[in-house]
Amino acid sequence: MVSRFSEQETEAYYDSQDDTYQLVWDEDGSVHWGLFDEDRDEDFLDACDRLNRTMAEKGRIDRRSTVLDLGCGNGATAIWLAGESGASVTGIDLSGVRVANAQEKRAALGPGLRDRVAFEKASATDLPFPDGLFTHVWSQAVIYHVPDKRKILSEVHRVLANGGVFVFDDLFRPKRDITPEAQTYVYDRLLFDTEFTFESYQRALKDQGFDVLEALDVSQHLKRSYLSLSERTPKDRSLDNAEHYEWLTTAYIETAASVDRDEVGWGIFICRK
Numbered sequence: 001m002v003s004r005f006s007e008q009e010t011e012a013y014y015d016s017q018d019d020t021y022q023l024v025w026d027e028d029g030s031v032h033w034g035l036f037d038e039d040r041d042e043d044f045l046d047a048c049d050r051l052n053r054t055m056a057e058k059g060r061i062d063r064r065s066t067v068l069d070l071g072c073g074n075g076a077t078a079i080w081l082a083g084e085s086g087a088s089v090t091g092i093d094l095s096g097v098r099v100a101n102a103q104e105k106r107a108a109l110g111p112g113l114r115d116r117v118a119f120e121k122a123s124a125t126d127l128p129f130p131d132g133l134f135t136h137v138w139s140q141a142v143i144y145h146v147p148d149k150r151k152i153l154s155e156v157h158r159v160l161a162n163g164g165v166f167v168f169d170d171l172f173r174p175k176r177d178i179t180p181e182a183q184t185y186v187y188d189r190l191l192f193d194t195e196f197t198f199e200s201y202q203r204a205l206k207d208q209g210f211d212v213l214e215a216l217d218v219s220q221h222l223k224r225s226y227l228s229l230s231e232r233t234p235k236d237r238s239l240d241n242a243e244h245y246e247w248l249t250t251a252y253i254e255t256a257a258s259v260d261r262d263e264v265g266w267g268i269f270i271c272r273k
């Protein structure tokens with residue numbers, strides 16, 4: 001199945017929405033969800049940091065690793081990963097605005113770290129790299145946007161070395177029948193469509209030749225992420241974009257409700273080629 005949204009629409013969306021994301025999500029430019037402490041209230045960005053650390057640990061990324069960050073956005077996580085693990089990290093993204101931001105961040109790094117990160121504008125469905133180049137492919141909150149999911153899985157498989165690890169998170173669709181609220185506030189808002197449930201996603205990965213080492217259904221953390229985000233949207237009615245922020249607050253609350261109704265889910269997958 002190919003989604004009804006095009007890559008051009010996704011590129012235009014992220015080029016135009018970068019300022020809003022930096023204001024509401026993370027001023028450093030990251031746009032992904034967080035893994036929250038089960039027992040206490042926690043800041044959204046601390047939870048996002050836990051997602052990074054969990055994926056780096058489960059992917060066993062270290063200084064010998066050569067990592068492709070698929071859909072790197074503004075490059076903040078790729079730079080964090082290179083600094084934290086000692087790995088070399090290449091980020092690609094469809095959005096020219098975001099790749100330019102990532103390159104600007106890279107230029108401000110000291111030479112040791114700067115030499116281990118690189119960014120370029122490219123589509124995840126047509127990667128400008130030879131077969132088997134990377135020991136790891138890493139991706140956060142990206143693949144749900146990609147219209148042709150099987151194409152992206154085959155590109156990831158192609159650029160990974162034998163024995164290489166694909167560590168990523170993505171949204172899935174637990175059921176076909178969803179409410180108009182989920183359609184509007186989750187699927188249409190995120191330019192998102194998918195045939196994959198949590199189970200069929202794993203089958204598609206296996207069909208592509210991956211061993212699925214671990215698959216975690218972390219949907220409850222998606223719910224907590226959106227409830228936190230609904231509190232982070234500016235509430236000042238005198239702001240220029242006040243109406244849009246109000247709409248976003250509703251959208252984030254509705255997204256959390258859609259998780260409760262099993263209309264959208266979030267998974268972390270660790271796979272080996």
Ligand SMILES: C[S@@+](CC[C@H](N)C(=O)[O-])C[C@H]1O[C@@H](n2cnc3c(N)ncnc32)[C@H](O)[C@@H]1O
Nearest residue numbers: 014030031032071072073093094095123124145
């Ligand atoms: C929710 S953001 C996540 C960005 C980054 N991974 C992070 O955690 O901050 C989704 C990103 O995926 C990128 N993207 C969407 N479709 C893509 C594609 N086909 N190829 C490359 N990047 C894509 C968008 O431009 C956007 O930067």
